[in-house]
Amino acid sequence: IDQGDSARVKAILEDLHFADIAEIIDDLNLERAIFIIKLLDSETTSEALMELDEDQRDRILNELSPKEIADELEEMDTDDAADILNELPDILAQEVISNMGDEQHAEDIVDLLRYDENSAGGLMAKELVKVNENWTVTGCVSEMRAQAENVTRVHSIYVVDNQQKLKGRLSLKDLLTSAETTPIKDVYIPKVDYVNVNTSGEEVARVMRKYDLEAIPVVDELDRLVGRITIDDIVDFITEEAEKDYQLASGISQDVEANDSILDLTRARLPWLVLGLVGGIGAAAIMGQFESLFEEYAVLFLFTPLIAAMAGNVGVQSSAIIVQGIANDDLRGSISSRLLKEVLLAMLNGVILALLLLVYTYFAQGEILTSIAISTSLFCVIIVAGLIGTFVPLFLHKRGIDPALATGPFITTSNDIFGILIYFLLAKAIIGI
Template structure:
């Protein structure tokens, strides 16, 4: 299968079909593409064109298209649809995707859209999901699943499974509950097929099943599913009742969003933004860390101002200031990035003290190697051994301190319940610049006897 690629020619062809309202050819053209590819096309159309296309195609396909669209594009299209038309799209979606879209609608039309949904059980499930916070397992789960009662016979179980499976896109697991809907375990399809039709489910189900609470954070759910290689995981409420399931496609979205957020924080962007956002939104996201960098640079300048006399005697020290600052920042970011990654993957074991010692020993080894190379270079370049020694020894100290700061900061933030990803960007770079320059000049002053 050839990967889809949106070209200018294809986009122009579709726009012409829309302009001339050539519905027959337009439907035929869209039939060639996967709904995710159509979403890519819709993202590039004008709002009026996108709305026309969505209204033209069957809801069975456009409902999936809506879930793949950029949020701002989807919002613009939904604003052009009536509550009844929106309800038609919602009815074709699984409850988790439906709840996500309904949750984005203006509050004044949510009730109207819900009332237009013909499948009242589907509407009830959507309303139920809207009660949960987006940043919880409850806000992530879908209601569609297959569950059987432990006191059913195999014959009854198969009959009920057939009825339930009609509303489930993909059956990952069969869950077993008691009469109060409390999760008891899971059912193996093999055991079901090889057991007597008159046997009761409670005699064949597997009591061990991984589950998460409705209030669990999505990041924790992702860790559990990743650790145990689960395609789906059941969600239970506070008293152990089975209320939904989370599938791997939802977890992939969580992992991607978390990675995007961490990447932006590491780059010094304080909130979730995209390239297409307004200048004001992008400025608000970037400016705080730029202000921090400004004050950090000003602090470094003040520190350097206190060593003016040393500059006059040893101008070469000034030449190596950018190198010292850069090495401090690089080492700090490397150390913090490893720790943040380990915390995200739940790979950090042992005490903070042992982790700090390991990272500082690593920094010391790297510092000695780099400093030896710098000593040789500076000595041959300037012909002054003591100046070269002062710069090289300073570099070792700066690298060790930077490694300490880069390791300790994310661990400390994590212990305090603060996202450690904040420590991988300008925060670490700025703090290490300041400490690095201060250590550099103090050690140089000590060795050179100024």
């Protein structure tokens, strides 16, 4: 179809939802994708562009002129347009902005570029419906009608004073049932949830989830209403954050997906593998210090992978629970009470696992002393691993670092080394050499 029959392609695509068009474009090669983008009007393509895979979008934008990109951005909501500009090289972004016809829109977008991507300011859109508390119902309705044209979905009508400070919200029902000359002051609802431009995205998500909100107004440092965040952006945000945490826990450091290039995937995976390699070399070096035990107690060396694996597993389990508790903001009690609980938990798990191992090694090897040495060490390694897994994320969080970094390879590697060190030291002491 793509080889020329514009009219037919257009007819087919026009009936589709923009998200479906985006899926089609994602699967096409660059040349055909550009053909489609240029074929459709910018109202349709701007929406589809937003839904595209990031890499494909970058390739397409590279082929368009600044003027063409500007036309697309004009049709977008301010928050989406700002996201796109953020992806472009600085010089190109400048050019695109100067090519935009609607100055107010351009100004709004540039305004949004100031904020951190991960803050309420970076997530919000400028499009909203607001009325002044001093207006009357009639004045209000006609103003609203004009504003609503730029807003895809009206979630709430916000009320501001002469200084643009957020005062409350207006229910459509109250507006329609009030006398025409009533001032807004007398009918609005003064209670409204809001967030500050500097509030973190996580906190916005938490508030909106807690109160089941579909949109939340954003105010600046002077309490002036500057934007609003809608739930669909928060859904995307939550999904992305969850994916990022999941990838971090699995030792993948950048936002990649299965369809990315081998080079991108290597860049995201190799650093953690190098960390693991260094950890493994460290473990080998430690074991080398105990080489004198080789002849008589070779059996100790057979269980080093077991000790390392258990230390890693326990560490990841404890840190995962702490990381989630921090993310949900529902950790109660002090750090020391957390650590105490983890010790008790590790002791319970440790006793059971150590007993299992004791029984196995005794029957398999027949030497009671080495069996006791191995299983006692396992018990202690589990406790230490649990403590490290609990402490590190709590510590990182206190220092303002994302605790999700602490899960996965980081904890596994450090616990491998500590585990093996403790294991040999203890085993040596128990066997009495």
